[in-house]
Amino acid sequence: GNSVTQMEGPVTLSEEAFLTINCTYTATGYPSLFWYVQYPGEGLQLLLKATKADDKGSNKGFEATYRKETTSFHLEKGSVQVSDSAVYFCALIKTGANNLFFGTGTRLTVIP
Amino acid sequence: DSGVTQTPKHLITATGQRVTLRCSPRSGDLSVYWYQQSLDQGLQFLIQYYNGEERAKGNILERFSAQQFPDLHSELNLSSLELGDSALYFCASSVAGTVNNSPLHFGNGTRLTVT
Numbered sequence: 001g002n003s004v005t006q007m008e009g010p011v012t013l014s015e016e017a018f019l020t021i022n023c024t025y026t027a028t029g030y031p032s033l034f035w036y037v038q039y040p041g042e043g044l045q046l047l048l049k050a051t052k053a054d055d056k057g058s059n060k061g062f063e064a065t066y067r068k069e070t071t072s073f074h075l076e077k078g079s080v081q082v083s084d085s086a087v088y089f090c091a092l093i094k095t096g097a098n099n100l101f102f103g104t105g106t107r108l109t110v111i112p
Numbered sequence: 113d114s115g116v117t118q119t120p121k122h123l124i125t126a127t128g129q130r131v132t133l134r135c136s137p138r139s140g141d142l143s144v145y146w147y148q149q150s151l152d153q154g155l156q157f158l159i160q161y162y163n164g165e166e167r168a169k170g171n172i173l174e175r176f177s178a179q180q181f182p183d184l185h186s187e188l189n190l191s192s193l194e195l196g197d198s199a200l201y202f203c204a205s206s207v208a209g210t211v212n213n214s215p216l217h218f219g220n221g222t223r224l225t226v227t
Binding site: 042046089099102104105 | 114145157160167170202204216219221
């Protein structure tokens, strides 16, 4: 079946620190991979995506590379800000399917 | 602002009761998705409608039902409520029928508390 395993949180970092949130997946075929972010009191927002192997998604300084050989899609940011504090969800979808499978989410807190 | 409107924001009700959650999709979006977010189960896909028709079904209980109306708004009906139904219910919308073709835009959710 399809599943996403995310690094458990919470993660607390100082401002300007390097961020990595690990995500690995299990899926048949070739899924598309996503990172969503949920700020306090809000719904999820698409942060970035990659639809095939070796694709790199990037947005707002965040990056993730679709690694088929390690079935991973780790989220990275070189220098986090307080405003990046949120819950981050890794997700996948099989081509042509209609439902996203989400990881459990990783709460990031950035302190000044 | 995602453009997806969910009402009410909060709902407190007793076990055994029935509630209706409402979602207005972003203007122009034809698909509506319902998700349940709980502490123990994480974010679970419930059901999707596309242009008024059911398109996909996930982990939706038989006590739950949904529909999408001609004006494309959607309602999620939860009946015979149990304590375990307490969760945040999200609606999301997209232009197309599959997520790969267009991203999901999420509402801010309805927090349901069953006492």
